[in-house]
Amino acid sequence: MSRSAQRSTAEIRFHRNLAKPTLAVCALLLSLLLTVSAGPAVADGGADELILQPREFSTPISPLLPDPDEFPVQLVVDDDSAEAVFGILGSSARQFLWMNAFTSPGDFRLQEVWVLFPDGPDVPVGGDVQLVVYLDGDGDPTNGASLLATYDDLTVQAADGSSFSVYPLDPPLDIADGANILIGVVNRFYMTGVDPPPTEPAAVDTDASQGQSYFALWSGDPPAVPDLSGADTIDMLAGPTAGNFMIRGFGGSQPVVNVPTLNGWSLALLVAGLGLAGWLAIVRGRQV
Numbered sequence: 001m002s003r004s005a006q007r008s009t010a011e012i013r014f015h016r017n018l019a020k021p022t023l024a025v026c027a028l029l030l031s032l033l034l035t036v037s038a039g040p041a042v043a044d045g046g047a048d049e050l051i052l053q054p055r056e057f058s059t060p061i062s063p064l065l066p067d068p069d070e071f072p073v074q075l076v077v078d079d080d081s082a083e084a085v086f087g088i089l090g091s092s093a094r095q096f097l098w099m100n101a102f103t104s105p106g107d108f109r110l111q112e113v114w115v116l117f118p119d120g121p122d123v124p125v126g127g128d129v130q131l132v133v134y135l136d137g138d139g140d141p142t143n144g145a146s147l148l149a150t151y152d153d154l155t156v157q158a159a160d161g162s163s164f165s166v167y168p169l170d171p172p173l174d175i176a177d178g179a180n181i182l183i184g185v186v187n188r189f190y191m192t193g194v195d196p197p198p199t200e201p202a203a204v205d206t207d208a209s210q211g212q213s214y215f216a217l218w219s220g221d222p223p224a225v226p227d228l229s230g231a232d233t234i235d236m237l238a239g240p241t242a243g244n245f246m247i248r249g250f251g252g253s254q255p256v257v258n259v260p261t262l263n264g265w266s267l268a269l270l271v272a273g274l275g276l277a278g279w280l281a282i283v284r285g286r287q288v
């Protein structure tokens, strides 16, 4: 299979006005109209423009799914192939968060996160990225979620469209049962307002949207600790940008903490020892 490099002009774009959702809907309809009637819409330098652009990815992607014996918990919403890239256009490149919401498997230990990056100039190998994990108790990521952990000082390991960047979590993360586990990534390698557009770092499986992929935007770069309560926008990939982000999580059971138990003889010796210690204390007290 040939490696991906070519971009189709059949892209889907729509504008968002973060402060006025109703206007954003109007802009979406207008942009779609422009796309259909006159080709791709012109980027709006004053507003965010979401873009889902078909991209040819090479196959097969690697590595293969791990053995369930190694990772009994496998959080995957994609179908093992990406067909598009998602991003934000505007007057400059944007840092943003893209994430998948996975149904909780119950208490478990998250051990690895995989992210597939597309090739092309938007994703530099070695560029800084950050992983973020949230617990969403009500199953609605758009109203926020509890931040559990961030993993910093990570970089893009591969940006060839076929090799997942694999991040063993250090330390692994024990997660309690909840409605959803959100696993996301931030493209820290771009500075909002400084680097030139475009920003299309997220690989998307568009074959059958699971309705479990979301993105979050802040007015500038997401803060170092990207608490969703401070985000300007949290929204699901839907409508013309529907699809599944190529982000996966793997793990297993939380380790069982063994509490020492006492058998009959051990218990008898303990009682005897305590009794002896008490008797000695009494004797010493009488001698003073």
Ligand SMILES: [Ca+2]
Pocket: 079, 080, 081, 082, 083, 205, 206, 207
């Ligand atoms: Ca696919």
Ligand SMILES: [Ca+2]
Pocket: 136, 137, 138, 139, 140, 141, 142, 143, 144, 145
């Ligand atoms: Ca929520």
